[in-house]
Amino acid sequence: MAIRSFFVPFLLFALCFNSSLTPVLSLYEDQVGLMDWHQQYIGKVKQAVFSTQKTGRRRVIVSTEENVIASLDLRHGEIFWRHLLGSNDVIDGIDIGLGKYVITLSSGGSILRSWNLPDGQMVWESFLQGPKHSKSLLLVPTNLKIEKDNVIVVFSNGRLHAVSCIDGEVLWNKDFEAESFEVQQVIQPPGSDLIYVVGFAASSQFEMYQINARNGELLKHESETFSSGFFREVSLVSSETVAALDSTGSILLTISFQNGEISFQQTPISNLVEDSSGPAVIIPSSVPGIFAIKTNAITIFIRVIGKGKLEVVETTNHETAVSNALPISEGQQAFALVQHAGSEIHLAVKLAHDWDGNLLKESIKMDQQRGLVHKVFINNYIRTDRSHGFRVLIVMEDHSLLLLQQGAVVWSREDGLASIIDVTASELPVERDGVSVAKVEHNLFEWLKGHMLKLKGTLMLASPEDVAAIQSMRLKSSEKSKMTRDHNGFRKLLIVLTRAGKLFALHTGDGRIVWSHLLRSLHKSEACKSPIGLNMYQWQVPHHHALDENPSVLVISRCGPSSGAPGVLSFVDAYTGKELNSLSLVHAVVQVIPLPYTDSTEQRLHLLIDSDKHAHLYPKSSEALGIFKREFSNIYWYSVEELDGIIKGHALKCKCTGEVADEFCFDTRDLWSVVFPSESEKIIATVTRKSNEVVHTQAKVIADQDVMYKYISRNLLFVATVAPKGSGEIGSVTPEESWLVVYLIDTVTGRILHRVTHHGAQGPVHAVFSENWVVYHYFNLRAHRYEMSVIEIYDQSRADNKDVWKLVLGKHNLTSPISLFSRPEVITKSQSYFFTHSVKAIAVTSTAKGITSKQLLIGTIGDQVLALDKRFLDPRRSVNPTQAEKEEGIIPLTDSLPIIPQSYVTHALRVEGLRGILTVPAKLESTTLVFAHGVDLFFTQLAPSRTYDSLTEDFSYALLLLTIVALVAAIFVTWRLSERKELQDKWR
Amino acid sequence: MKSVKVIVSFVLTLSLFSFPSSGFQSDELLLDDEEFGLEGSPRPRSPEPILTRSPPVTAPTRKRHSDLDSDSKIQFSLEHAFGDSDFSPAGTFSARLKTWSHGGQTLTKLRFSRNSFTDEDKEKFKNLLKSDDFYRIRIPSNVLNPPGRDFVISSVKARCLPREGLDEHFVIHMEGINVLAVNYGSPGSCPYPRNLKLPAKWSFNSHTVLKNSEQAPRAPVFTEEILGGENAEGEVVPPPERSFWAKYWMYLIPLGLIVMNAVTQAMNMPEEQATGQGQPGAVQRGPSPAARRR
DSSP states (O other), rough: OOOHHHHEEEEEEHHHHHHHHHHOOOOOGGGGGTOOOOOOOSSSSEEEEESSSSSSTTEEEETTSSEEEEEEEEEOOOOEEEEOOOOOOOEEEEEEEETEEEEEEEEETTTEEEETTTTOOEEEEEOOOOOOOOOOEEEEESSEETEEEEEEEETTTTTTEEETTOOEEEEEEEEEEOOOOOOEEEEETTTTHHHEEEEEEEETTEEEEEEETTTTTTTEEEEEEOOEEEEEEEEEEEEEEEEEEEEEEEEEEEEEOGGGGEEEEEEEEEHHHHTOOEEEEEEEETTEEEEEEEEEEEEEEEEETTEEEEEEEEEEEEEEEEOOOEEETTEEEEEEEEEETTTTTEEEEETTTEEEEEEEEEEEEEEGGGOOEEEEEEEEEOOOTSSEEEEEEETTTSSOOOETTEEEEEEOOGGGEEEEEEEEEEEOOOTTTOOOOOOOOOOOHHHHHHHHHHHHHHTTOOOOHHHHHHHHHHOOOOOGOOOOOOOOOOOOOEEEETTTTEEEEEEETTOOOEEEEEOGSSSOSSOOOSEEEEEEEEOOOOOOGHHHHHHHEEEEEESSSSSTSSSEEEEETTOOEEEEEEEEEEEOOOEEEEEEEEEEBBEEEEEETTTTTEEEEEOHHHHHHHHHHGGGGGGGEEEEETTTTTEEEEEEEEEEEEESOOOEEEEEEEEEEOOOOOTTTTTEEEEETTOOOOOOOOOEEEEEEEEEOOOOTEEEEEEEEEEEGGEEEEETGGGGGGGEEEEEETTTTTOOOEEEEEEEEEEEEEEETTTTTEEEEEEETTTTEEEEEEEEEEEEEEEEEETTHHHHHOOOOOSOOOTTTSSSOEEEEEHHHHHHOOOOEEEOOOOSSSSSSEEEEEETTTEEEEEEEGGGOTTTSSSSSSSHHHHHHHHOOOOOOOOOOGBBBHHHHHHHTTEEEEEOSSSTTTTTTEEEEEEEEEEEEEEEEEOOTTTTTTTOHHHHHHHHHHHHHHHHHHHHHHHHHHHHHOOO | TTTTOOOOOOOTTTTTTOOOOOOOEEEEEEEEGGTTSSSSOOTOOOSSOOOOEEEEEOOOOOOOOOOTTTEEEEEEEEEETTTTTTOEEEEEEEEEEEEEEOEEEEEEEEEEEOOOOOOOHHHHHHHHHHHEEEEEEESBSSSSSSSTTTTEEEEGGGGSSSSSSSSEEEEEEETTTTEEEEEEEEOOOOEEEESOOOOOOOEEEEEEEEOOOEEOOOOOOOOHHHTTHHHHHHSOOOOOOOOHHHHHHHHHHHHHHHHHHHHHHHHHHHHHHHGGGTTTOOOOOOOOOOHHHH
16 A cells, blocks of 8 residues: 555656656746857957046947947956947047047948947937038047037038037038048147148148137138148148148158148158158157158158157157057156067057157067057056056957056957858867866766755755855856867857958857967968958868868958959868968959868868859869869859849869969859849849758658658759849838849759749848748838748659659659759749848758758847747648648748747847857757857857757756655665565464 | 638749739739730649640730730840850741830740751760760840840750750740740750760750749738727637646546545455454554555
């Protein structure tokens, strides 16, 4: 009886156990940060302003090339607040007004905003219009007041504005109508009510306007002609003197406009420096009395003494950067000078009038991977001994931001990660003796303690401190940040290429930087003036027989902005970040085609197409050539000429027929072309399948035990075209004038497999192609809503293979090779749905074997990532699905796609400035890794069909063990009890 | 409510031109679908396309549009190339150009006449067959003022064409008077590996299809349901009542076990009373079931 009564609690217990195993749909609050990480960046700093008021002392305000304005903590470099302006709202200037407002000028000088310094709330916003486009300049004078109102002076769009600092009201404005007037500087001499506007007109005339700062009245207008013209920039030497260069860059001009009288002083550069050659450029700075010019690699600092007399104070051939002047006390201004010398940088802070004396001289060891110093911003503070202390903020070539103080780097921010161009994932090394980079195992006692804590948590016995300890333990889980490959494939390296030409390897476990490398080939050099990183490809992915090799990636870059510029290849070791090799090519790289073949060392063959339509094979080895020759006639590719509206298909022809014999160069030929009529269609989007996507099954069993065969071809291209009129912004055309045509094109034969027109629809189109379906997002002008459509394409030529007997007897055509030259028999199914959000990017989850159902990952306008089940985009949805269809999982048709708040994979976070979403399959079939990048980075693991193949991370093994032990003990106890009972019965 | 629009999924095989048969009433001036293709018949699911032979047969068209619509005859040429040779004329397409009252122009009644291969051509073609090379064709991208912006090119492995004679299949994708693309190939399959086979007779068996764009199915709009108000709301089916068992099984099973337990105990009780008369009250509970079972 005892055994039987024991059954009941056991059963109840088992039930509880089961229910605790059921996976959850979304994340619990305490699971945030377990598998995901989020990093915030700001981008390359353009301008930095230090707050001088007491409360704001610890802060620096920066504007960046990613259009971020942010307030950073000077002690730690953390972000207090941050605003991302739109991509077409470029920041022209920032400053601090009244000590408590951050003033920003953006959008080509047409929007002036004021933000509250402590919390970043916007205070006011003004729109400044003007007659013509011009340079925009922002000036916040410290003590210029109009009727107790502090004034901001803005020159933008050919108009000078005086704006109230309190409410953004325009107090007065003054047009500079002169057609060719180009403003260079707006100067407000301190302590006066005058504003000088200086600039060039007709490239050879210097113009000076003197304006009353109180009412905008023009007091004086002088102009002087200089016959040989001016060279763009001017440098402000004092409030009434500027330095400029003539148009040849060989004569220095100091222009003074004291009392409204313009006078030129010419000094040929050769008079100052003996061996100067080549045109000089002015380095923009604003140090009183001193300016800097640069000829070739030499930087020359020149002091202006008295009436246009110049004196060279220093010439240096080191890379140099100068800060603006910082007033430190009455009449004294300091500036910072940073020079490179080997692996160190020398920081010097000098007074403007005293070049030879240094207020501060420090040498700081600098990581070579940060490159050159691009910008310097100086700030002062009072030391404990009441003397002046200085700290400088420097912006490096890799876009990182560093604070230097007392000869050390106080903090650094890797803001290059805000501008990622391309991402690829790499496996970590297999765990072997001596391979593991980070030793993070801990002893048995700690392990036990951890599990006991977990057990307490599970049994709800934990005190709040214990809960906190458990949470921090989970977050710091050493397992996830190990440097070796794990069984589930969750740990990987994300290799990212940034716009600065730096490669970073991020660990997927906690997002830390494992290594970073500034590519030498992306460094400026004589041969390659302005290198641009383009793409990254997996060059070598060792597995099976080449496991001893490290994986490597191929980085493709180009010397210059035009597509005809010669390319540069660099090969980088994915484990160490070392640049293995780099090749400067003689030809351009227009297209890169990773071929599905690898050589014996697992190097992937790549075909590079140049601007003359020659194909070049890499790696240049005879083995690769041998493999390539075998597959020579099976290689096809396509090119999209978006401007001309032509898509062409190509194949290889023969060896290059150039004068230089190159056996790795091949001529190509055009096989097909699709010419879109230029008056009615314009290509706006082309999408193909991911080349490494795995499809589990070709057949799809539908409700009535029927089978449909997916048309799975790697050579399908989705193309979307819109009416040329409708390619502008949404709402710029009427529905009648706008249409969207989508195509599915076979890229081997050029066949149009599907073509459909959406009338009254407009771009932008975002699309994702996977397996046999494509989902695309566009705007429906008639319904005034965004819409998403799905097209699925099925193969009819295999549709007869339904008979089991046919399959058994082998009378089917499922194993016969498919030739795309056969006439395809396909059918398509499609359906459209409304969707609430506009979209920044779409991706789809990908898993190791392709068994797990798919989710669409939609980057919404709110910079979040939404996971939407593909079942919602199934063209077989109908209003009233039959019972059989319901069982199959078909959702009744609705007119719009649901947005379930719990299905945001970014939960409460935002990936500011979201640009791309990458999915990488883990080894565990149920799980996919998602990396979203923009200005911020976000990484998480997703299980679209829940983790059906593993226990969750926080599964308590201790509880399981305890249960088993308790059960065994209970069995023994009850057995003994029943024995005794039996004995008693017998003795009765 | 019942007028909920049902999107009729439609079938598209390459040789078959079909058009959406959705119930949506577009206010747009749509071109008459029937005039587009050669097949013309509104049978979207017909498994086999109607093939047009050379000289092709065009579907009879009815003159049913206003007199403003005017027709004119136009011609454009097909050119071919063997491998990488230059293009040379190979045939002529002729069609009627229909100008609609709203200004649009479309082609109808496409006919095709193929020039037969000269001996030289045959020789070249045989070479193509031997080297498994491409046979390429092109037509102008604008039929009114050829070649328009560019020629549209298509090519096929020459070994795909020979059967009895030379079978070819053109699909010409049109947009008004512009040719977007021409898809050229054999009308059937071209299995890989391609075997060398010379045609028995050197005459072309041409099939041509003109294709225009289809309209996409519209997103379903369930406005009626929303307007239906209370009625609609009233019809919202309450979640199906789950059976008693489905709801409470997790309580019922333990309960059942307890009851069973109790019943066995109760059954044991009289037994015990019967057997244990000698010592009443000595054992509170009945004997263990294990003992009884023995």
